[in-house]
Amino acid sequence: MQIHYDINQLPVFKNAVVTIGTFDGVHEGHKKIIDQLTKTAQEAGGESVIITFHPHPRKIVSSSILGIRLINTLNEKTELLEQLGINHLVITPFTEVFANQEPEDYLKDFLIDKFHPHTIIIGYDHHFGKNRKGNYKLLESYQEKYGYHLKEIPKHILDHIGISSTKIRESILNGDTTTTNHLLGYPFFFEGEVVHGDKLGRELGYPTANLKVQNEEKILPCDGIYAVYASVKNIDGGYGPVLKGMMSIGFRPTVDGTKRVIEVNLFDFQNDIYGKTLRVYVKQFLRSEEKFDSLEALVKKIDDDKERSLKVL
Numbered sequence: 001m002q003i004h005y006d007i008n009q010l011p012v013f014k015n016a017v018v019t020i021g022t023f024d025g026v027h028e029g030h031k032k033i034i035d036q037l038t039k040t041a042q043e044a045g046g047e048s049v050i051i052t053f054h055p056h057p058r059k060i061v062s063s064s065i066l067g068i069r070l071i072n073t074l075n076e077k078t079e080l081l082e083q084l085g086i087n088h089l090v091i092t093p094f095t096e097v098f099a100n101q102e103p104e105d106y107l108k109d110f111l112i113d114k115f116h117p118h119t120i121i122i123g124y125d126h127h128f129g130k131n132r133k134g135n136y137k138l139l140e141s142y143q144e145k146y147g148y149h150l151k152e153i154p155k156h157i158l159d160h161i162g163i164s165s166t167k168i169r170e171s172i173l174n175g176d177t178t179t180t181n182h183l184l185g186y187p188f189f190f191e192g193e194v195v196h197g198d199k200l201g202r203e204l205g206y207p208t209a210n211l212k213v214q215n216e217e218k219i220l221p222c223d224g225i226y227a228v229y230a231s232v233k234n235i236d237g238g239y240g241p242v243l244k245g246m247m248s249i250g251f252r253p254t255v256d257g258t259k260r261v262i263e264v265n266l267f268d269f270q271n272d273i274y275g276k277t278l279r280v281y282v283k284q285f286l287r288s289e290e291k292f293d294s295l296e297a298l299v300k301k302i303d304d305d306k307e308r309s310l311k312v313l
């Protein structure tokens with residue numbers, strides 16, 4: 001997959017079959033559209049092209065959803081799309097100027113001039129251009145003039161997809177790992193830098209890598225204890241072996257914690273990984289955080305968490 005960040009330096013696409021969307025989560029619904037994209041491209045003897053936007057358009061055009069948290073960072077989305085056999089991913093900078101183009105200008109100056117599409121695959125309710133005035137009908141009316149084919153993604157599929165993204169965000173925030181991972185088609189994951197904590201973990205017999213998540217847009221699971229898989233990121237950007245472990249997110253009431261921390265204890269692991277990045281795959285919610293009367297009681301519960309984790313991992 002070729003990734004293009006500069007829309008003024010795009011190659012000349014061969015019979016481009018294009019679809020446009022944010023694809024947050026790259027979930028099972030998105031995969032249906034992408035299947036159709038790659039199939040159509042094959043039939044047309046052309047290249048499959050996904051046009052996506054960054055930052056998320058809703059951050060630019062809708063002040064009410066400024067705080068929207070995303071299932072994937074841009075890098076994660078790119079990585080997931082890469083696995084789906086698409087030829088080109090075009091990451092279009094979504095600016096106010098871009099958002100305020102007249103729909104006809106967006107069609108001519110952006111879609112036609114930059115992509116010369118053979119086919120545009122689009123949802124019946126897709127909107128574009130200033131005040132979201134552009135729609136499927138407008139694309140239909142220019143079909144002959146610009147000579148592209150148009151394929152509509154039917155309502156029932158789009159409804160399903162819209163519901164999925166919202167449902168996935170809700171389920172992540174509710175600790176419903178079963179729904180999250182089922183709709184995504186893969187375990188929800190995030191990354192954080194391993195930072196120093198209170199050094200109590202090792203005394204309890206459970207050292208925990210405390211994670212600082214850099215990307216403020218990334219949605220994170222609700223407070224609680226989870227069974228997880230995790231991989232340490234290498235300097236070259238690759239990942240080490242997948243390890244089993246358990247994660248605690250919360251305020252740690254037993255030790256009178258005052259800020260939310262995310263910490264992971266890895267099984268059969270002894271390395272110093274301060275400063276490294278850890279990717280965590282959130283497999284299953286185990287329980288909510290509790291306040292224990294003693295550290296012994298906490299450790300006993302963590303022993304039990306480990307046993308339960310090993311059963312589901």
Ligand SMILES: Cc1cc2nc3c(=O)[nH]c(=O)nc-3n(C[C@H](O)[C@H](O)[C@H](O)COP(=O)(O)O)c2cc1C
Pocket residue numbers: 197198199200201202206207208209210225246247248251252253254255263264265288289290291292298302305
């Ligand atoms: C699997 C697991 C479960 C935990 N459950 C709780 C809990 O229910 N209540 C709580 O106060 N702290 C809980 N903790 C947090 C511990 O109190 C924490 O690991 C300890 O304070 C060590 O912190 P440190 O890494 O900053 O040294 C849990 C930690 C882990 C790894």
Ligand SMILES: Nc1ncnc2c1ncn2[C@@H]1O[C@H](COP(=O)(O)OP(=O)(O)O)[C@@H](O)[C@H]1O
Pocket residue numbers: 194195196197198199200201202203206207208209210264265266267268269270271272273274
């Ligand atoms: N099995 C393990 N799981 C998690 N971290 C480990 C493990 N073994 C060693 N470590 C290292 O120990 C650190 C955690 O020890 P801990 O006493 O909890 O200190 P801190 O309070 O700084 O997190 C981790 O950041 C990591 O570098």
